Amino acid sequence: MSDYRKEHDSLGELPVPDDAYFGIQTLRARENFHITGITMSHYPRLIEALAYVKQAAAEANSSLGLLDETKSRAICRACEEVVSGKLHDQFVVDVIQGGAGTSANMNANEVICNRALEIMGYEKGQYEFLHPLNDVNMSQSTNDVYPSALNIAIILDLRALMEAMLYLQKSFMRKGKEFSEIIKMGRTQLQDAVPMTLGQEFNAWAVMIGEDVQRVDEAEDLVYEINMGATAIGTGLNSHPDYTRTVTEKLVQLTTLNLKSSPDLVEATQDTGVYVQLSGVLKRVAVKLSKICNDLRLLSSGPRCGLNEINLPPMQPGSSIMPGKVNPVIPEVVNQVAFAIVGSDVTVSMASEAGQLELNVMEPVIGFSLFQSINMLRRACITLADKCVSGITANAERCRDMVEHSIGLVTALNPYIGYEASADIAKEAMRTGGSVYQIVLDRGILSEEELEDILKPENMVKPRYVHRR
Known part of the structure; x- marks a missing residue:
């Protein structure tokens, strides 16, 4: 017995492995595109989204009397x-891949078709x-299937990202509460500024992350608009007049997402602006998260010759030459x-700009x-929360000592x-090299009692009514 079956397309005939559910067009694409080494199977939500689209199309075509009920049931199963x-x-x-996602669409068409054939009692x-x-591709084109599936998969991924961001935010909030009584020196331009609490510093990071959860949520709202029924360029050629409405309704039922058809x-079909906007939001999240990590690295610098206000949990030896170093x-x-x-954002921007006339063929690299x-980002948030933030400890005495010896206290005067x-x-x-406290006292500008009150660090970390002399 042969281990292959022969399949043909408009370019000719090729042997396809008997056990493969994909067919000849997928085979050609696999041979043509050795680019990233990363296949669609690495993105399960995209595969699920393509299956949702194909099922919705089958149900819509069946309800409109275009597709035999037996075929529709097999495709849906x-x-x-x-x-x-x-x-x-x-x-x-x-x-x-080249072709605006045609290979991805055909991969889905062929796998679903061959499995449906088995369900119907036939051979692949x-x-x-x-x-x-x-x-399987009835009333469809890659140009409405692929972007619609991208949007569905992106929404599902964004929800997982927001969960991870909230998880990280809570980790910072817990540390903010834990460190709420630890006085430290705030800094601007890496110079001593005014006192604050370590808890205020951690709470600020929690707020930053919370704000970005809102921005991601707002960006997600834009992704709910899909173009199913557009077929090739948006005119709906080869689709039933009621197909766009019907297939969108079916997709909403299958995914439970509030999808809506583009007006x-x-x-x-040609506008990828939503991806540019979303990519910009992801860049915003990344930049702010990186800024927080810069701060954590600075505050934990040392242990003897740096700021050393906090300790990050030691995760692994830090050097092959310096014993005991932990990074x-x-x-x-x-x-x-x-x-x-940030680099991916540039890619999305360039790929979106490269669209021509009625289609942007660069959607695969955008996706x-x-x-x-x-x-x-999702994995980074979880990693940062579990392997860093949750294990941070404070060097309270070091923090307070730097406050008491800081010239920044003079701001309170x-x-x-x-x-x-x-x-x-x-x-x-x-x-x-003297202290602010002693110099003021020596000059007789303020009494010891007044200085104790004014320069008490706890009185400098929040607004306070000042009775001018």
């Missing part, structure tokens, strides 16, 4: 299996009974994730870049003795 996680290893096309490749294009399918490897890896996401960014007198005291403290 095959799609349900794919959604449940089966046959994902059969999606073998590289995620970056017996397309005279059920055809990947005539039946202008010609515009929707901030978790913040460092999150920094690198951020750099990669790949967005999936990479979303998934790296402004309302009482004025800016010029305060600046003069700061200069003397810098020149002599």
Whole structure:
């Protein structure tokens, strides 16, 4: 027995492995696109989304009297299996491909068709009974299938990302509460500023992340618009007049997502602005997360010759030559994730700009870049929370000692003795190495009781009514 079946397309005939659910067009794509080495099977939500689209199309075509009920049932059963996680290893096309996603669409058509043929009692490749294009792809084009599936998969991935961001936010909030009584020196431009609590610092990071959860949620709202029924360029050629409405309703039922049809399918088929907007939001999240990691690295610098206000949990030895050295490897890896996401944002921007006339053929690299960014961000948030933030400890005595010896305390004297007198005291403290407290006392500007009250660090971390002299 041969281990292959022969399949043909408009370019000719090829042998396809008997056990393969994909067919000849997928085979050609697999041979043509050796680009990333990453196949569609690495993105299960995209595969699930394609199956949702194919099932919705089959149900819509059946309800409109275009597709035989037996064929529709078999296609739908095959799609349900794919959604449940089966046959994902059969999606073998590289995620970056020419043809605007045609290879991805055909991979789905062929896998679903061949599984449906088995359900109907036939052999894989017996397309005279059920055809990947005539039946599974009925009323569709890659140009509405692929972007609609991208949107569905992106929404599902964004929800997972927001969960991870909230998880990280809660980790920072817990530390903010734990460190709420630890006084430390705030800094601007890496110079001493005014006192604050370590808890305020951690709470600020929690708020930053919370704000970005809202921005991601707002960006997700834009992704709910799909172009099913557009077929090739948005005119709906080869589809029933009621198909767009029907297939969108079916997709909403299957995915339970609040999907809606674009008001202008010609515009929707060529416009990738939503991806540019979303990529920009992901870049915003990455940049802010990287800034937080920079801060964690600075505050934990040392242990003897740095700020050393906090201790990051030791995760692994840090050097092959310096014994005992431990590096901030978790913040460092999150920094690198951020750099990669900024690069992906450039890719999405260039690919979106490269659209021509009625279609943007660069959507595969747009999708790949967005999936990479979303998934790296999600994993980075969980890694940062579990392997870094949750284990951070504070060096409370070190924090307070730096506050008490800081010249920045002089800022608190402004309302009482004025800016010029305060600046003069700061200069003397810098020149002599003396403390602000002692210089003011020696000059007889304020009493010891007044100084104790004004320069008490706990009184400088929140607004306070000042009774001017």
